[in-house]
Amino acid sequence: GDSVTQMEGPVTLSEEAFLTINCTYTATGYPSLFWYVQYPGEGLQLLLKATKADDKGSNKGFEATYRKETTSFHLEKGSVQVSDSAVYFCALRENTGTASKLTFGTGTRLQVTL
Amino acid sequence: DAGITQSPRHKVTETGTPVTLRCHQTENHRYMYWYRQDPGHGLRLIHYSYGVKDTDKGEVSDGYSVSRSKTEDFLLTLESATSSQTSVYFCAISESGTPTYEQYFGPGTRLTVT
Numbered sequence: 590g591d592s593v594t595q596m597e598g599p600v601t602l603s604e605e606a607f608l609t610i611n612c613t614y615t616a617t618g619y620p621s622l623f624w625y626v627q628y629p630g631e632g633l634q635l636l637l638k639a640t641k642a643d644d645k646g647s648n649k650g651f652e653a654t655y656r657k658e659t660t661s662f663h664l665e666k667g668s669v670q671v672s673d674s675a676v677y678f679c680a681l682r683e684n685t686g687t688a689s690k691l692t693f694g695t696g697t698r699l700q701v702t703l
Numbered sequence: 704d705a706g707i708t709q710s711p712r713h714k715v716t717e718t719g720t721p722v723t724l725r726c727h728q729t730e731n732h733r734y735m736y737w738y739r740q741d742p743g744h745g746l747r748l749i750h751y752s753y754g755v756k757d758t759d760k761g762e763v764s765d766g767y768s769v770s771r772s773k774t775e776d777f778l779l780t781l782e783s784a785t786s787s788q789t790s791v792y793f794c795a796i797s798e799s800g801t802p803t804y805e806q807y808f809g810p811g812t813r814l815t816v817t
Contacts, residue, residue, distance in 0.1 A: 593745075621802040632793055632808040633746070640803045678745060682802040689802045690736070690761065691795075693745035 591616045595679050595694035602669055602701050610664040610697045612653075612679035620681040622646075622655050622662040623691070627676045636664075636677070669701045706730050707809035709794050715815045722781040724812050726794030728774075734797040735777040736806065737761075737769065739790040746793065752777055753800060784816045 596611040614620065621640045625633040637646030642657035651666045662679060679694040706729030716722050726735060734753055738746040738761075748761030750769040758769050766788060768780045781788055791813050795806040 623805060625808075632810045634808070635805045638805060682806075689800050690748050690751065691746070691806055693747075695743055695745040 591620070591681060591683055591692040593679050593681055593692055593694035595677075595697050598676075598696070598698040600697060600699050602699070604671055604701055604703055605668045606701075608664070608666040608669045608673075608699065610677055610679075610699070612662045612664065612694060614660050614662065614679075614681050616660075616681055616683050618683050620683040622653070623680045623682065624651070624653055624662070624664050625678040625680060625693075627678065627696070629675070633678065669699070671701045671703060674699055674701045707794060707796055707807060709792075709809040709812050711812060712810065713813045715817060716784050717817055718785060719783050722784050722814065724779045724792055724794075724814070726777045726779070726809060728777075728796045730796060730798075730807075731774060732796040732798050732807075733774075734800055734806075735771065736795040736797070737767075737777065737779045738793045738795065739763065739788075740793060740811075741790050749779065749792075784814075786816050788814065789816045790814060 592615045623638045624636040626636045637648040639646040639655035645654045653664045676696045676698045678696045680691045682689045708727045710725045736751040737749040740746050747763045752758045752771045770778045793811050794809040797806045
């Protein structure tokens with residue numbers, strides 16, 4: 590079945606540092622890929638998405654490129670802020686009949702300090 | 704923000720009691736989903752609905768049932784709550800079942816079974 594593997598956290602960075610959160614996936618077809626962010630005490634918010642190979646999703650300074658050859662969708666940001674502290678989830682969505690369902694990674698907690 | 708509300712937001716109940724969680728949307732989206740979030744597991748799909756009275760099981764459906772009698776409401780019922788069902792429950796909605804459409808998440812319900 591489909592699966593998503595994320596790097597274990599927590600990731601602790603100083604403000605303005607470069608961020609990479611690794612994500613790889615296993616899927617039988619051609620999934621769409623997503624990054625969701627969860628701030629403390631809140632639900633998940635869509636951060637960015639990519640729907641086909643070589644697409645780059647971007648939002649709020651975050652970027653991720655859909656790499657079919659390496660089955661990866663790594664999240665990057667050039668300069669993190671304290672306000673980026675949250676849990677980040679990589680997810681895929683593939684056609685599986687009546688409704689395509691999201692498969693999530695386990696999440697990576699990011700802590701940004703001054 | 705997508706119009707999704709969940710009720711109650713917090714609940715403490717005893718083992719063996721029935722519990723119903725409600726998800727309400729104002730977006731008129733066809734697809735609705737229930738997930739549970741647990742440490743080390745990310746989010747896992749419990750049940751989903753692809754229309755009024757049309758529902759199907761997800762990967763962790765044992766001990767749960769759902770109902771959808773109108774487009775805007777999706778109910779999750781624990782017939783006899785157990786301590787293993789202590790979790791945070793998220794509802795999500797989607798306009799379409801195709802993979803390119805994102806899911807929007809509600810704020811979550813924290814359920815504690817004592």
